[in-house]
Amino acid sequence: MEKIATRISYGNALNELVKIRPDLFVLDADVSHATMTLTFAKENPERFFNCGIQECNMLGVAAGIASTGRLVFASAFAMFAAGRAFEIVRNSIGYPKLNVKIGATHAGISVGEDGASHQCCEDIALMRTIPGMTIINPADDVEARAAVLAMADYEGPTYLRFGRLPVPVFNNPDTYKFELGKGVTLRDGDDVTIIATGLLVYPAVEAAEELAREGISARVINIHTIKPLDEELILKAARETGKIVVAEEHSVIGGLGSAVADVVSEKAPVPVVKLGVNDEFGHSGPAVQLLEEFGLTTAGIIEKVKKVIGK
């Protein structure tokens, strides 16, 4: 299966977008070679504005552009867009409800060799706390491109999360349709539900296939929109399968796992087991090996599923 990093998809999607939205502004904080806004900058130099290494000002500038009614995507590494500039995102974008699209790349530990200073496993937790913030975490190239184009038509603060590591392109570009706030059931099952987001969606599908061979019927749901969360689909899965595993490349504190647990514990209490980065920092190493070390793999998901169903 072909593999593409969603940051590459992001750069390509911006090039498609400007053709239908000529008012588009793309900002970056000196990491255009990495966020792949360079793809856009090369073709549309007059619509690209490098802000240098100043994520806080960049997001404030984006707020100002949005206040004039024009479309703006602002890009940086997740660590700095959501982490360093958190309070700017809250007060200058979230609170005034401005239509800024934050294109955050290099999320999670799959950043790899740069180490923990750049491996952001807290961004979903941080962004979730901002009222009105939409959070999108696409699973592959097809979904990432579709999400960028779809979110351009949506009015409001949005955090889009992209990865550095090439991941399998499993969605069909001809039939895929991005629906904001709607989870996607990729496989049906009765014994347990695996809810996954981002680069753990495909391993979740693989895990379900392997579990099926062992006689365990696992439902797989792809949650690309972490906020607003598709509560209906999650509660239905809780009621019908009775057990849930949530898999994400993010801290187990405050991410999708927490969001699912919040909803399920209140409205349809069933066991929820979280797979993510435990309460610890990452470190340098090749992305794939790091994912293995932290258990963010097909095998890691299978282990959690067996735990929750008591096998």
Add this chain to the structure above:
Amino acid sequence: MDKELKKRLEMTAVKVRMGIIEGVYNAKAGHPGGSLSIADLMTYLYFNLMNIDPAKPKMAERDRFVLSKGHTAPCLYSVLANRGFIPVDELKTLRKLGSRLQGHPVIDKIPGIDMSTGSLGQGISAACGMALSGKVSGDSYRVYAVLGDGELQEGMVWEAAMFASHYKLDNLCAVVDNNGLQIDGKIDDVMSPYPIEEKWKAFGWNVICICAHDFEQIEKAFSEAQSEKGRPTVIIQKSIKGKCVSYMEGKADWHGKAPNDEQYAQAMDELKAILAEMEGK
């Protein structure tokens, strides 16, 4: 400057100051000192310079204003009220439950506010974004932002300063209200931002220094700013914190505190006396 205009602006500024005192007194909280120090500047912007229309607060070609020192919202609310964006009587609802007049300005809560501010250092970045958007798109509007001198301690201000000159935002004019005081005392005792003028010059801005309480100097400064091409302008205005209320003038203590009944009466009496003297002339 036209004598009639000058007199009219001076009288309006007194009314704006009365609105500030009215708001802060009724709220029993808020920031009178730094609101009074920018009252003349704000009067000039809202009653003479900016292309704005209370009947069309959202018109696309309007000049933009960002109160980066958002805690001086009482002054912004007072100019908006006196200019007809909101009823003057509404100033008494400042900071109260259910009021549109939040402790710090909020976009869209009331007409005429272009950006939510209050967290220092952020407004100037938003102003840069508005200016960039306008410049790139060929819009005619200009963007004004008012910062405190204590606010210059925020590093983000200097990110924005670098950005504005890099992108040659000559449609942007910032004003630094140099009243010399912040909550904890004198700015140069707390964390000196001096030399202010040289810093902005080093960041590539056109720098104009004026006295904050002289409309002729204010007019001259903005006229120079308007004709400056290829770089943004900053007006550094030397001001008196608490200006026109005798017991508040030059006192850091009046940064963020409301007058009691007696102090309120005295402040209003003093302002009424100034107005009466002007009307008599």
